[in-house]
Amino acid sequence: MEKRFVYADNAATTPVAAEVLNKMMPYLTGEYGNPSAGFYTLGQRAKAAVEEARKQVAEVLGADPKEIFFMGSGTEADNFALRGVMHSKQVKGKKRLITTKIEHHAILHTAEALANEGYDVVYLPVDNYGVVDIEALKNAINEDTALVSVMAANNEIGTIQPLKEIADICHDRGVLFHTDAVQAFGHIPLNVKELGIDLLSLSGHKINAPKGVGALYIRSGLMPLPIITGGGQEKGRRSGTENVPSIVALGEAARIKGERMEREAAYVRSLSKRLQEGVLSKIPQSALTGHPENRLPGNSSFVFSAVEGESLIMNLNIEGICAATGSACSTASLDPSHVLMSIGLAHEVAHGSLRLTLDVQNTEEDVDYIIEKLEKILDRLRKMSPVWEE
Amino acid sequence: MEYSSKVMDHFTNPRNVGEIEDANAVGQVGNLKCGDIMKIYMKIEDDVIKDISFKTFGCGAAIATSSMATEMVKGKTIKEALQLTNSAVVEALEGLPPAKVHCSVLAEEAIKAALANYYKEQGIDPTPIIGCTGNCEHCHNHD
Structure with missing residues (x-):
């Protein structure tokens, strides 16, 4: 793309x-x-x-x-x-x-x-x-x-x-x-x-x-x-x-x-569904964090093994994608996000977190582009990671 | 994080990535809990680092410091490589944000850990030559 x-x-x-x-x-x-x-x-x-x-x-x-x-x-x-x-x-x-x-x-x-x-x-x-x-x-x-x-x-x-x-x-x-x-x-x-x-x-x-x-x-x-x-x-x-x-x-x-919530939420939820299904099926050793159903329509939060969140979002930025991470390295404190710790994730898992939050202006093309780039970036980062095991 | 263009260059196009099959010096520092691990591979001949490569799990600064540190010791003698300091790596990268300086410490330690491994493999105690060999400074923020 x-x-x-x-x-x-x-x-x-x-x-x-x-x-x-x-x-x-x-x-x-x-x-x-x-x-x-x-x-x-x-x-x-x-x-x-x-x-x-x-x-x-x-x-x-x-x-x-x-x-x-x-x-x-x-x-x-x-x-x-x-x-x-x-x-x-x-x-x-x-x-x-x-x-x-x-x-x-x-x-x-x-x-x-x-x-x-x-x-x-x-x-x-x-x-x-x-x-x-x-x-x-x-x-x-x-x-x-x-x-x-x-x-x-x-x-x-x-x-x-x-x-x-x-x-x-x-x-x-x-x-x-x-x-x-x-x-x-x-x-x-x-x-x-x-x-x-x-x-x-x-x-x-x-x-x-x-x-x-x-x-x-x-x-x-x-x-x-x-x-x-x-x-x-x-x-x-x-x-x-x-x-x-x-x-x-x-x-x-x-x-x-108020007027458009129902329609917009259904649309955004379908985009998030496409994103979650695409990421989880195409990227090995990936998982969704948060509740599988009871979640905000636009929120897709993931963890990926053997990569670190900051290098992930820096690479996404190079591809034109704005995203967030709860990784320790993205904060001054060097501690992973308190939310990811509270849901019971280990430090090493929380380091590989990625949050993608979609809204009404996003399209299916956006979602497909994210999946394509994410797949490529994770492959590259994992190849240079000393802890990656297929 | 605001990174210098030099850091971004080494992050985007890291030098010397990968493994060396016939490496005779391999060192790894850091741990998963802290969020960064660096592994260095060297091919040493006649006390000279003929080839070097790295694999790193970590943030942008961790990848950039690994790349820069390998560039700085490539082709150097062991003695010269042992003089590499973390501040020299920071300087070569035109600075690092304060929270990321520990990555440069990790890079220095990774080089030393590989050299220590080189001596150990020959039955030589590396401590008098190298001193601290890894994980001295890193991850003090955690238990």
Whole structure:
């Protein structure tokens, strides 16, 4: 196949959709009003645009628009959920926060910071597919537990968590439930009322809106303590002049995802299926990581024996393919990804990990090109590997 | 990782890859758990490294340092090869990111491990000649 550019790292970020850009453009140009400046129409129009976006995001989640609060990123939403709830008066001094070993660093490092403040943080184990251990959750909830935070779907291996089951357990025990849905929002159905979610974090740039905008769904009645104080925007929950163009973009991107989710997910899932079947049948000593069925439509994560992930993605880059790895050598710490360790992979297996995340702009030709190049690269790297055995 | 163009050159077109069938000096350092293993093959005649090759499992820097280190000692005497330092390899590659400097240490150790094997095969204790022979520095980040 002729050389092409294939972006297969959509879990890292996505391109801004043309229709999203069109929708936000006026707010980058003529419609520059401050939503708080309500005495003139320019400001009123900006305010209306933000409220329209709030409605659009709420609709996809089955939430009330009053329950959506715009933030600067998914990471900020996670920080606000964890710190805001643990610090709020509503939890009545309860000190335990329960989360999992496979969360994104936005959760893990925030939980660590809370532990340093004296909070009691428990990290739940997961099984070999990356599904949270429900018995461990039941055992971890005690009288002192304020909040449980479990991601909706994992960024590395794509495994989707049983959110309804987790939420029910939390509510039976009078505990709040937060989910980091940065990877899942817009890609799989998430109805906060049906699932029983109290707080949910989401991000714009994973659904074709720009970077630097996110939102937190906060169930009506909850009062997490703000982490950013100031002019009292977002009903005092998140001060700072609203990022109107990006909020408009997030709203539009959410609306599009809500409308097309079923069709898009089916398409992306068929591409991933083609990729997984192709890789596993053509490349010896390869395996899929994460849950075989219950996974994000676009996620294909693999491990290959006798090769190292960084040299794999560097070679893919030379062929025009953008991909990711959880290999130790791709990080400054020289430790393989905590997710791959938590699902029970040995260090030497985790070193050969590759994550390919597809989305709507990808095609079958992209998939076939990836398989062809991957086969060639693995053959070359394995031939120069002292540990390769056929 | 930001690599120099020299590293990318040696990563993309590694020199001296493979095995030498009649090698009389073979050394391997590193381990799978750490994520990099280097194996060096040499054909030594009259104290001169006539031929050299490598096989490496590892990241871009591991492959590039293996390639560069073999280039630097090819055709040299054992004495000259023993003077190869990891910083000389880094310099020849126009620098390595700090997290990758250990790869150059591994390359130096792989050369020494092969030379140690050469002496051992002749019944000579390599320690007084070579000193540390591999895995001295590597992988201290792990248990």
